Amino acid sequence: MKILPRLILIAGFLTGVNAWATDTYDSTSNQLTIPTVQVGSTTYTNVVISVGNVLSIGNSPANGYADIYNSTNGQLMIPSVLVGSTTYNNVIITIGSVLSVGGSFSNQSILSENTSAVTTSVQDYPQIYPQYGYGVGSPSFIEFGNFGSKNANCFVDAEILRGGSISSSTLPDAPLYVLCQQPNGSFKEVSQQFFGRQLYINGGYPLVADFNNDGIDDIFKIETWDNSESSNTAYSMVSNINGTYSVINIPITSNQYSFNLNDQNTAIDLNHDGCLDAVNAMGISFIGDCKGGFSNQQLNNDLWQTTYNLGTGICSGDFNGSGIQQLLITDGHTNISPNQPNSIFEVGDNGHLIANHLLPVPYWNVFYNASNATHNFSCRVADINNDGKQDVLIFTRPWAEFTSNIWTDQSYIQVYLNLGNWNFLDISATAFPNYNTNTSGSYSSRIIDFNNDGYLDVALMGSTWQGISNNGNQIWINNKDNTFRPVFTNELTSLYSNYQQQFGTGNGGYTSNAKNINSMLPIQVNGKWNYIMQMADLNGNYHIGVANTQYTFK
Numbered sequence: 410m411k412i413l414p415r416l417i418l419i420a421g422f423l424t425g426v427n428a429w430a431t432d433t434y435d436s437t438s439n440q441l442t443i444p445t446v447q448v449g450s451t452t453y454t455n456v457v458i459s460v461g462n463v464l465s466i467g468n469s470p471a472n473g474y475a476d477i478y479n480s481t482n483g484q485l486m487i488p489s490v491l492v493g494s495t496t497y498n499n500v501i502i503t504i505g506s507v508l509s510v511g512g513s514f515s516n517q518s519i520l521s522e523n524t525s526a527v528t529t530s531v532q533d534y535p536q537i538y539p540q541y542g543y544g545v546g547s548p549s550f551i552e553f554g555n556f557g558s559k560n561a562n563c564f565v566d567a568e569i570l571r572g573g574s575i576s577s578s579t580l581p582d583a584p585l586y587v588l589c590q591q592p593n594g595s596f597k598e599v600s601q602q603f604f605g606r607q608l609y610i611n612g613g614y615p616l617v618a619d620f621n622n623d624g625i626d627d628i629f630k631i632e633t634w635d636n637s638e639s640s641n642t643a644y645s646m647v648s649n650i651n652g653t654y655s656v657i658n659i660p661i662t663s664n665q666y667s668f669n670l671n672d673q674n675t676a677i678d679l680n681h682d683g684c685l686d687a688v689n690a691m692g693i694s695f696i697g698d699c700k701g702g703f704s705n706q707q708l709n710n711d712l713w714q715t716t717y718n719l720g721t722g723i724c725s726g727d728f729n730g731s732g733i734q735q736l737l738i739t740d741g742h743t744n745i746s747p748n749q750p751n752s753i754f755e756v757g758d759n760g761h762l763i764a765n766h767l768l769p770v771p772y773w774n775v776f777y778n779a780s781n782a783t784h785n786f787s788c789r790v791a792d793i794n795n796d797g798k799q800d801v802l803i804f805t806r807p808w809a810e811f812t813s814n815i816w817t818d819q820s821y822i823q824v825y826l827n828l829g830n831w832n833f834l835d836i837s838a839t840a841f842p843n844y845n846t847n848t849s850g851s852y853s854s855r856i857i858d859f860n861n862d863g864y865l866d867v868a869l870m871g872s873t874w875q876g877i878s879n880n881g882n883q884i885w886i887n888n889k890d891n892t893f894r895p896v897f898t899n900e901l902t903s904l905y906s907n908y909q910q911q912f913g914t915g916n917g918g919y920t921s922n923a924k925n926i927n928s929m930l931p932i933q934v935n936g937k938w939n940y941i942m943q944m945a946d947l948n949g950n951y952h953i954g955v956a957n958t959q960y961t962f963k
């Protein structure tokens with residue numbers, strides 16, 4: 410009996426989450442590829458066999474990452490096996506023949522060191538606005554922070570409520586959740602404990618920084634929508650000594666054009682007074698008072714008004730080693746030289762912008778041979794080659810007008826190496842080898858040294874709007890030579906396909922045919938990496954899970 414028909418027969422019984430180094434079975438050749446197998450006290454890696462008989466298939470999460478072969482009864486115990494896009498757990502088979510042992514690993518890995526069972530702690534929320542037929546959803550905006558106390562391990566999860574494909578002030582605002590790690594390692598939703606009530610603030614990225622200098626992270630957020638409505642209010646949630654937060658409403662009085670502000674902001678001491686400020690990508694600054702209060706004004710100097718008029722992504726960094734933070738604004742350069750829409754502004758002593766430096770032409774502009782084809786939706790600043798100079802990553806996709814007015818799951822990562830003196834080398838074509846551009850882009854990437862080798866690595870937070878083959882949730886490890894390599898590809902695929910199976914798939918998000926894991930991001934728990942996962946299920950109910958993966962990246 411071949412393995413595939415048997416697997417299909419009992420597929421309905423399979424549940425649970427597992428995230429081990431997954432075997433892969435090719436039904437065409439009847440070959441099973443095994444990352445690691447233990448035979449007695451010996452471990453063999455990268456073993457390929459032909460499958461004999463399938464003896465049983467379990468319905469519980471796997472208990473280890475290595476296959477175990479019992480030479481006494483000739484049975485091979487498989488923690489998990491991927492057949493097509495489906496993962497099966499605790500499979501027992503006999504071996505037809507051993508085809509090869511060893512050789513080089515390709516996409517499989519033995520990176521995971523966990524040998525205990527994977528569990529998933531899940532925070533479930535009911536369908537919050539059933540009258541609209543939608544749960545909260547769409548790409549979600551997760552930021553990490555130590556909320557409530559100095560050593561807390563938390564994340565804030567901001568949502569957008571969409572009616573159909575857009576958000577609007579005519580719809581209720583979406584909730585803001587904060588989840589913090591508890592002493593037993595699990596995560597608990599604590600936003601009402603922090604804020605005294607459930608906050609509802611529509612819009613994207615929460616900005617996390619310590620605005621009142623007490624060592625505890627605070628949150629800044631502007632109310633925004635997809636359309637052209639005016640943004641009138643910002644909010645700061647600032648830490649109190651007793652572990653709660655004060656919520657401060659900030660009327661936006663400087664929005665003289667009454668436009669919808671972009672949902673991205675950066676924390677920077679713009680006016681060099683020792684208090685952190687926030688700057689919106691649309692050119693409005695919020696000058697902080699070190700207590701959580703902000704006064705807002707336009708970046709209304711000549712440079713902004715004549716050169717730029719809007720932006721999408723905004724980041725800050727000291728790009729020239731001057732000790733002064735500068736502003737990177739993406740998609741802003743629409744007046745003079747739209748072929749280079751991204752630029753870095755130098756900030757003068759008075760907080761005014763004194764010079765701008767254009768970054769190289771982005772990929773989609775070249776691809777579509779059009780000066781305005783690239784939507785540069787997000788940025789990160791990080792020194793990826795450890796030379797002391799801050800480098801730039803910009804996450805891009807084509808504007809819909811270049812793809813038949815449909816927002817496609819296409820993306821590209823621009824990587825600009827800082828050579829000094831405002832020269833940036835475009836290494837995008839080689840930095841992420843074989844990156845699949847038919848992948849949903851990363852709106853909330855993380856640049857973290859995941860494997861503790863002193864070089865920053867990249868976690869991409871995508872979504873699975875168009876299925877597993879377009880998975881945008883990826884980890885790329887720094888090769889220390891200005892390139893990165895993807896790792897844990899199969900493990901992450903197993904993880905989210907199992908999470909989908911746990912809750913079903915369907916149109917809970919705003920995309921009618923979505924099979925959507927809204928986002929996945931790694932969060933460190935007890936020195937290893939667990940995964941935050943979000944999804945809306947068939948019924949529009951919303952789930953936040955923290956999968957206890959305990960990954961170790963090498």
Ligand SMILES: [Ca+2]
Nearest residue numbers: 619621625648
């Ligand atoms: Ca604070």
Ligand SMILES: [Ca+2]
Nearest residue numbers: 678680684686
């Ligand atoms: Ca300031």
Ligand SMILES: [Ca+2]
Nearest residue numbers: 792793794798
């Ligand atoms: Ca660098």
Ligand SMILES: [Ca+2]
Nearest residue numbers: 858860862864
């Ligand atoms: Ca690293």
